[in-house]
Amino acid sequence: MRLAGELFAQKGFRATTVREIADAAGILSGSLYHHFDSKESIGDEILAGFLNDVLAAYRAAVEAAGDPRDTIERIVRTSSHTLARHRAALTMLQNDWNYFSTQPRFAYLRKDLREIERIWTTQLERGKEAGIFRDDLDVRITYRLLRDILWLPMISLQAGGFDTDEVVDSFLRLLFDGITSRDARARAGRSATRLGQLGG
Amino acid sequence: MRLAGELFAQKGFRATTVREIADAAGILSGSLYHHFDSKESIGDEILAGFLNDVLAAYRAAVEAAGDPRDTIERIVRTSSHTLARHRAALTMLQNDWNYFSTQPRFAYLRKDLREIERIWTTQLERGKEAGIFRDDLDVRITYRLLRDILWLPMISLQAGGFDTDEVVDSFLRLLFDGITSRDARARAGRSATRLGQLGG
Amino acid sequence: MRLAGELFAQKGFRATTVREIADAAGILSGSLYHHFDSKESIGDEILAGFLNDVLAAYRAAVEAAGDPRDTIERIVRTSSHTLARHRAALTMLQNDWNYFSTQPRFAYLRKDLREIERIWTTQLERGKEAGIFRDDLDVRITYRLLRDILWLPMISLQAGGFDTDEVVDSFLRLLFDGITSRDARARAGRSATRLGQLGG
Amino acid sequence: MRLAGELFAQKGFRATTVREIADAAGILSGSLYHHFDSKESIGDEILAGFLNDVLAAYRAAVEAAGDPRDTIERIVRTSSHTLARHRAALTMLQNDWNYFSTQPRFAYLRKDLREIERIWTTQLERGKEAGIFRDDLDVRITYRLLRDILWLPMISLQAGGFDTDEVVDSFLRLLFDGITSRDARARAGRSATRLGQLGG
DNA sequence: TATGAATGAGGGTTCATTCAT
DNA sequence: CATGAATGAACCCTCATTCAT
Numbered sequence A, B, C, D: 001m002r003l004a005g006e007l008f009a010q011k012g013f014r015a016t017t018v019r020e021i022a023d024a025a026g027i028l029s030g031s032l033y034h035h036f037d038s039k040e041s042i043g044d045e046i047l048a049g050f051l052n053d054v055l056a057a058y059r060a061a062v063e064a065a066g067d068p069r070d071t072i073e074r075i076v077r078t079s080s081h082t083l084a085r086h087r088a089a090l091t092m093l094q095n096d097w098n099y100f101s102t103q104p105r106f107a108y109l110r111k112d113l114r115e116i117e118r119i120w121t122t123q124l125e126r127g128k129e130a131g132i133f134r135d136d137l138d139v140r141i142t143y144r145l146l147r148d149i150l151w152l153p154m155i156s157l158q159a160g161g162f163d164t165d166e167v168v169d170s171f172l173r174l175l176f177d178g179i180t181s182r183d184a185r186a187r188a189g190r191s192a193t194r195l196g197q198l199g200g
Numbered sequence E: 001t002a003t004g005a006a007t008g009a010g011g012g013t014t015c016a017t018t019c020a021t
Numbered sequence F: 001c002a003t004g005a006a007t008g009a010a011c012c013c014t015c016a017t018t019c020a021t
Helices: A002-011 A018-025 A039-064 A068-085 A087-095 A104-129 A139-159 A164-177 A182-191 B002-011 B018-025 B029-034 B039-064 B068-085 B087-095 B104-129 B139-159 B164-177 B182-191 C002-011 C018-025 C039-064 C068-085 C087-095 C104-129 C139-151 C164-177 C182-191 D002-011 D018-025 D029-034 D039-064 D068-085 D087-095 D104-129 D139-151 D164-177 D182-191
Strands: none
Touching: A002 A018, A002 A039, A002 A087, A018 A039, A039 A068, A039 A087, A039 A104, A068 A087, A068 A104, A068 A139, A068 A164, A087 A139, A087 B087, A104 A139, A139 A164, A139 B139, A139 B164, A164 B139, A164 B164, B002 B018, B002 B039, B002 B087, B018 B029, B018 B039, B039 B068, B039 B087, B039 B104, B068 B087, B068 B104, B068 B139, B068 B164, B087 B139, B104 B139, B139 B164, C002 C018, C002 C039, C002 C087, C018 C039, C039 C068, C039 C087, C039 C104, C068 C087, C068 C104, C068 C139, C087 D087, C104 C139, D002 D018, D002 D039, D002 D087, D018 D029, D018 D039, D039 D068, D039 D087, D039 D104, D068 D087, D068 D104, D104 D139
16 A cells, blocks of 8 residues: 555556556565455545545644634645655646546546635635735635645655755745745835736 | 647656557558657657757846846746747656656756756845845745746646736746735734744 | 457357467467457457348348248248358357346347347247147247257256246147147148158 | 356356355355365366266166157156256356366266267167157257257257258258157047147 | 558456465 | 465556568
8 A cells, every 4th residue: 555655656656567566565466456456446545545634634724723824824734744644645646647537436536626726715715805815816826826836846845855844834934925035025115016017 | 749749748648659649640650650769759859849948948037137036037937938838848747757757868857957946046045145035045945846836837727727927927926925915914024923933 | 350250169258368369360469459449349240240140131031931931941041051151159159148148248139139039939920820830839938949949059948937847848849749730731741741842 | 066056057157256156155265165176176066966967867767768759758857857956057068168178177078968969869769760750860960959959059060060951951840840750640649649738 | 651460568457276374 | 164365377458669561
């Protein structure tokens, strides 16, 4: 299971052969089928377990938190642990998405991802209404940017040997404040924010 | 070529068969080999063309721009066009990275990616020194976050039907200012920035 | 095709490997798939061709003939040629019936077999009404006996839900007296028994 | 044993897995091997038991009966019971004949079948000599027709090397007039046809 | 240029059988 | 007696690639 997940993450789901999984487990390929119905069912367990954990963490964050900013911070912080536990699953999702997304068996992936999107956009929307977030925020685009920035780099960064807390803090800082320094922002704010011109 | 690229992007490089490429081109699979040495060489041309364009655009941005902030904004804006032209290549890179990265033939991918990283980190470093960017910025982590946030969502968002300019603006706004509204930041700044506590 | 059919007939459909078929054809197993989608599709062509021929011959016999006795004699005579041409198909049907009959792809087998039964029973019924055949003939049982004796049984009569004694009686009656009614035999006997001419 | 036999009959010997047999018996596949040496040995017991019963019944019929007609009727009548008791075995023989017939372990099948043929042909021959059966009867062809119609055909007549026209003529003669000679029928008609009592 | 038959290695999967527990 | 993990050979099928035409 864990072995298979790591191989799937390393080489891709399609590119990993059951013989390789069996080799890693120290058994023969045929013996795998004593424990699993098929290669797909291994992937299924891995991915379903991941999405269940993510959704559980998200729902807990929503219930425990106060304002949307708090909710999002909780989601981000809990995600760092969830994603760390399911690094293989996330990599599989990223690498072999166009395989899984076309297989009927994995239809639940789309459903769960929609649920995740709903949670994010709800928080962003509420934050806009409460004046906590910029009111020109496009919640759908922002969600995509945030989820990708949160999920995808988390893998490579953690795999790259970066410290988890460090990554999370960098992410949150970027998320809430951008990369601009306070002084620079002050200077820009005095004349006319350059970003104010962006929308054209 | 273009046909092949789109198939590769749609279904993945490994998952696309030469027969499918030939079918799309209206010829038979064997006939493809009068135009290409191998399936790999098709992928090679597509990926090499993409990275050449990206690097050329980056270098032009560096030369044309003034301060690091300007450089980065130019890079982001030019990237939206480069990536749009090479959506297939980028998707291939994302989906089949662990295939390409292990093939000797595609060793240049790692080299070019390192060059791209060098350009980003140089700008971020210079921005920190000039007081334009926060001086607690981890340039390597930030680069990874930024590249991924810039490259990966660009694909899915464009594929999702979002307007390119809108995406770029959302990205830049997030990049320089985060999602926090000015008022909320002012309130937070008065007591103690919550993010200041994050690093522990 | 013919080679495959003969192997299927000799060793059974399931028991014949695609490698054996390819060997018989002088090519490698993979090369078979240039000509056929799958092993099943080979079986499909063979069986469908057989049943089409049989049904065509049956319908022609029905249209060309006069009384039911004539129809049945035509069917029997034409069957000997049809079956000779499709010996492999018939053997496959006999040996691997419980495989084919459970595969959705081969659902048409059941349909065609029902059509064949309809033709037989219609003729037997008409013969009874015309006084040519014994009027105590059970057309369904008789059809099963006749088809099996003609085709080389595919299906068990007892498994078909018929009462054992009834089957035995029908069999003995057929065996000792045939299906010809006493009156018809008497009429035939007065001039020259038609059967007397059969052996030449 | 009985469970295995029924599964073999239902799905074929080859197509039935030992796991299915074990499941039906409520144990695990490995545990079967405490009761049987191998899957083949299960088939062996089933088939050998069947053929022993058949041969015993045939020999008893030969000893108990008077004239050949009586012998054959006894054989047919006793067969209906023997075959009912061994339906699974017969179906196995029919479906997987070309498997069993090539396995050295099952060589006795051919031997027993030859013995059965000897009994039939002896009776038919004696009937011809005694004037009870038509003297133009081909005993080998007739035996094949009778056994197949009685047993649910195992073997193709044409594959057995018989001449097609001969087969057709024999079949038609049997079909329309039965095997009873005109004289025998006349004699029987004077008192009461024995077949007339069958249904009663 | 294009064809298309052929290759051959390798893919996922099945299954009768073994054996330590 | 029963378990169930493991075996290993064989199965059907895929696919990038070659090559005579």
